[in-house]
Amino acid sequence: xxxxxxxxxxxxxxxxxxxxxxxxxxxxxxxxxxxxxxxxxxxxxxxxxxxxxxxxxxxxxxxxxxxxxxxxxxxxxxxxxxxxxxxxxxxxxxxxxxxxxxxxxxxxxxxxxxxxxxxxxxxxxxxxxxxxxxxxxxxxxxxxxxxxxxxxxxxxxxxxxxxxxxxxxxxxxxxxxxxxxxxxxxxxxxxxxxxxxxxxxxxxxxxxxxxxxxxxxxxxxxxxxxxxxxxxxxxxxxxxxxxxxxxxxxxxxxxxxxxxxxxxxxxxxxxxxxxxxxxxxxxxxxxxxxxxxxxxxxxxxxxxxxxxxxxxxxxxxxxxxxxxxxxxxxxxxxxxxxxxxxxxxxxxxxxxxxxxxxxxxxxxxxxxxxxxxxxxxxxxxxxxxxxxxxxxxxxxxxxxxxxxxxxxxxxxxxxxxxxxxxxxxxxxxxxxxxxxxxxxxxxxxxxxxxxxxxxxxxxxxxxxxxxxxxxxxxxxxxxxxxx
Amino acid sequence: xxxxxxxxxxxxxxxxxxxxxxxxxxxxxxxxxxxxxxxxxxxxxxxxxxxxxxxxxxxxxxxxxxxxxxxxxxxxxxxxxxxxxxxxxxxxxxxxxxxxxxxxxxxxxxxxxxxxxxxxxxxxxxxxxxxxxxxxxxxxxxxxxxxxxxxxxxxxxxxxxxxxxxxxxxxxxxxxxxxxxxxxxxxxxxxxxxxxxxxxxxxxxxxxxxxxxxxxxxxxxxxxxxxxxxxxxxxxxxxxxxxxxxxxxxxxxxxxxxxxxxxxxxxxxxxxxxxxxxxxxxxxxxxxxxxxxxxxxxxxxxxxxxxxxxxxxxxxxxxxxxxxxxxxxxxxxxxxxxxxxxxxxxxxxxxxxxxxxxxxxxxxxxxxxxxxxxxxxxxxxxxxxxxxxxxxxxxxxxxxxxxxxxxxxxxxxxxxxxxxxxxxxxxxxxxxxxxxxxxxxxxxxxxxxxxxxxxxxxxxxxxxxxxxxxxxxxxxxxxxxxxxxxxxx
Numbered sequence: 001x002x003x004x005x006x007x008x009x010x011x012x013x014x015x016x017x018x019x020x021x022x023x024x025x026x027x028x029x030x031x032x033x034x035x036x037x038x039x040x041x042x043x044x045x046x047x048x049x050x051x052x053x054x055x056x057x058x059x060x061x062x063x064x065x066x067x068x069x070x071x072x073x074x075x076x077x078x079x080x081x082x083x084x085x086x087x088x089x090x091x092x093x094x095x096x097x098x099x100x101x102x103x104x105x106x107x108x109x110x111x112x113x114x115x116x117x118x119x120x121x122x123x124x125x126x127x128x129x130x131x132x133x134x135x136x137x138x139x140x141x142x143x144x145x146x147x148x149x150x151x152x153x154x155x156x157x158x159x160x161x162x163x164x165x166x167x168x169x170x171x172x173x174x175x176x177x178x179x180x181x182x183x184x185x186x187x188x189x190x191x192x193x194x195x196x197x198x199x200x201x202x203x204x205x206x207x208x209x210x211x212x213x214x215x216x217x218x219x220x221x222x223x224x225x226x227x228x229x230x231x232x233x234x235x236x237x238x239x240x241x242x243x244x245x246x247x248x249x250x251x252x253x254x255x256x257x258x259x260x261x262x263x264x265x266x267x268x269x270x271x272x273x274x275x276x277x278x279x280x281x282x283x284x285x286x287x288x289x290x291x292x293x294x295x296x297x298x299x300x301x302x303x304x305x306x307x308x309x310x311x312x313x314x315x316x317x318x319x320x321x322x323x324x325x326x327x328x329x330x331x332x333x334x335x336x337x338x339x340x341x342x343x344x345x346x347x348x349x350x351x352x353x354x355x356x357x358x359x360x361x362x363x364x365x366x367x368x369x370x371x372x373x374x375x376x377x378x379x380x381x382x383x384x385x386x387x388x389x390x391x392x393x394x395x396x397x398x399x400x401x402x403x404x405x406x407x408x409x410x411x412x413x414x415x416x417x418x419x420x421x422x423x424x425x426x427x428x429x430x431x432x433x434x435x436x437x438x439x440x441x442x443x444x445x446x447x448x449x450x451x452x453x454x455x456x457x458x459x460x461x462x463x464x465x466x467x468x469x470x471x472x473x474x475x476x477x478x479x480x481x482x483x
Numbered sequence: 484x485x486x487x488x489x490x491x492x493x494x495x496x497x498x499x500x501x502x503x504x505x506x507x508x509x510x511x512x513x514x515x516x517x518x519x520x521x522x523x524x525x526x527x528x529x530x531x532x533x534x535x536x537x538x539x540x541x542x543x544x545x546x547x548x549x550x551x552x553x554x555x556x557x558x559x560x561x562x563x564x565x566x567x568x569x570x571x572x573x574x575x576x577x578x579x580x581x582x583x584x585x586x587x588x589x590x591x592x593x594x595x596x597x598x599x600x601x602x603x604x605x606x607x608x609x610x611x612x613x614x615x616x617x618x619x620x621x622x623x624x625x626x627x628x629x630x631x632x633x634x635x636x637x638x639x640x641x642x643x644x645x646x647x648x649x650x651x652x653x654x655x656x657x658x659x660x661x662x663x664x665x666x667x668x669x670x671x672x673x674x675x676x677x678x679x680x681x682x683x684x685x686x687x688x689x690x691x692x693x694x695x696x697x698x699x700x701x702x703x704x705x706x707x708x709x710x711x712x713x714x715x716x717x718x719x720x721x722x723x724x725x726x727x728x729x730x731x732x733x734x735x736x737x738x739x740x741x742x743x744x745x746x747x748x749x750x751x752x753x754x755x756x757x758x759x760x761x762x763x764x765x766x767x768x769x770x771x772x773x774x775x776x777x778x779x780x781x782x783x784x785x786x787x788x789x790x791x792x793x794x795x796x797x798x799x800x801x802x803x804x805x806x807x808x809x810x811x812x813x814x815x816x817x818x819x820x821x822x823x824x825x826x827x828x829x830x831x832x833x834x835x836x837x838x839x840x841x842x843x844x845x846x847x848x849x850x851x852x853x854x855x856x857x858x859x860x861x862x863x864x865x866x867x868x869x870x871x872x873x874x875x876x877x878x879x880x881x882x883x884x885x886x887x888x889x890x891x892x893x894x895x896x897x898x899x900x901x902x903x904x905x906x907x908x909x910x911x912x913x914x915x916x917x918x919x920x921x922x923x924x925x926x927x928x929x930x931x932x933x934x935x936x937x938x939x940x941x942x943x944x945x946x947x948x949x950x951x952x953x954x955x956x957x958x959x960x961x962x963x964x965x966x967x968x969x970x971x972x
Contacts, residue, residue, distance in 0.1 A: 001538075006546040010505040060538045196487035203494060219566075226610065234676055407673040411609030417568030452486045459490075460497050465562065467501060470546065471555035 001060045016053045023049040057171040065133035076143040084157035097147045113333030135175035146182040155183040172265035178276035178296035192270030202267030207462040209260025212253040214466040220250035232392035236406045240397040249423040281427040284367035286347045340381040508550035522547040608674040615763035625716040626759035627666040632902040634683035639907030641691035658893045660699040661685045661901045665714035704732035718757020723777040726856030739864040747778035753817040775822040787811045790833040826855040834870040842866040846891040854895035880913040
């Protein structure tokens, strides 16, 4: 099940909220009976409701692999306890826990890839043909974050199995992130409060995300598919550009839309997840792009791979290479993703010694163009898992052996004109700008009313538009759930 | 704080409203817009639960059958129209047709390219949903289904005709007609790369016919008249007028008399919008309906017998009903989207017409829905006209031909079906199968399905060779239920 699905929006979500609110009531009653000295979780019933619905949510899409996830949580639960209790063997317990996680990920995500890669270099290994469990990359990384945070004593061990299960399986962020760090939510598992402002922000954020996905990403996916999925010999150069630009917008609005929905839902439940995107296409260098794109993944690799490997203190080049290799590989079991990771790794390294030193003296507009061009080329590498198609694409993209232009490009551009405009506008921090300007120009007395009206109208419009677009939608899967 | 609560309260009202509509209002079962029956609730089995197909099916069912589906779809299309930037383009070029210069047009002494050049359609072309090419604007807007077949395909269609020729001997003449689709004539130069040359496939099919089999060149016959309304602009079918010219060519090859259009009574279904609206989901098609014009023979006392087939959900024949007498032409009211079912009310039947014309010749038409428009023009030419659809036939063909004293067999299919190897193979099977062959069949898919499948294996052609034909049975099943009585036929 995905968030942008009518069944989720109008059956799952209302049922969940009903039960959750009832559970909240029970928690409240229990809390009144307790004296303040009793140190008991004040969220027991809410957590139970959340766990049940999360498992249902996951099992809806993966009726068998839900047991794999439960198994993975059990392993990490035991490993966490061992790390916490044993003084002498904490390191060993951590290593064993990490190995289990890596083994699970390796088996279920990379076994086929490893087998086919070995076969390609002359070591015949039969491919086991294991289907990828949804969201395994995300929940395995969260498990790793848990073990390491406990090991580093940055967060207390989770003594209740249910608590850990909740952290791993929580449906808002289960299948496509953001990768929530354990230390960030550890406290909120057992003690969280929701104010009306939290609910307002959460609901609004969810609707913004829904709109990004359904209104923008889904339409761009059609445009991208029209140009990039057909035979390359029929593609024109302008078609290649338009197609990959459409994908550039698609992947951003798809993934950041999902993150918005996850953050919004989390907020409604009292969880504060970290931001995952900060207008990445407004970057002035690739280094900055990666500080703004999929922040939870970048910081995961920084804190749990790059710095432990030595960071910039020893063999930095190797560390950078490893991080970018893994970043690429995390996105999919295919060499094009590895290439994509290394492509950015090389650019980031080069920027460190060149661009970033002179960036202050270069006109901003050039920096933006330079970064966007490299990002778009990057999406070209990302899009094509088949290297021969990728080669053909880039030869068309650079104007080799293809007609320059054909009418379908105009057609796709002009029939979606306002979509392109909206996409460009919302790739920029327009919401912040408007809020700031409104604060400047409107008298303080009317700003509250204005904000309420605008927010309400926008929310209703987003909901209604998305729903009518979802009726009859065919291409609705989130890209990032397959990682 | 208070404002937050107001916001939450008002938004919740809207949301709860949606929940009530989506969960508690009666669900849609048929989409007029898409002309198809909507998904039914998935069957629950332990296996379907374990492999996830049950839950996926529930989600699919829920969004497919949601209440007021057509209303939401229409809103959806209006939104999609709003995101376009329409601006007047002053220098409208004439459509440059890429019909080739050879063929019957030249043979008949008319200069086809000049004729076509007089057509003033503008050059606007865009790609809509499902790769449909939308050409022109205003009253001239036309939806074209891109053709993805290569120049070497269609051999099994020719082989089926050959097999009939060889199996039935010299007593029965076999004719092979491939009906091009509108894209062959109305695709502007600009969009030419999006659809393939139909004439090349047709030529290849003709080249594979054995000397005894007669090729009926519908392509040339139609090309000469491309300036007339020989194709429906809003439907994937040709117009009855196109079928008239093809039937004329067939009768010329068969050496039978043929009456001009003036012998027929002209009837019109106004404000017709065909399948291409739902398929392309382009509003300009909906906003520019056309006249569905057809021709009913006059002065003949013809009698029509229908042998209906009962079909299951997979469009397999499960039973054959008793023959009954009925009307050949079913008149539809103005604005009805199913007007193409005028002829015999659809496909799931064998039709026998005793024409009242004094002729020893009896023709059997083996056809798809394109072929439905042909038999009505043959009543003056043959003593009996039999019509069999390639999807529904449970007899042994050889026996059927002999028992009914058939003298001529016409294969009449659109190029998508002619291209599909499954259609030809199915006809060969009909020659051999025993009488009373009902479902469960081994080959479940219709030709259109198999065309999809075939093109899946050829990525170069995959995105183009789609046809709305596969949606037809549902459409016809529905339409059959409510044709208006036609007192004149």
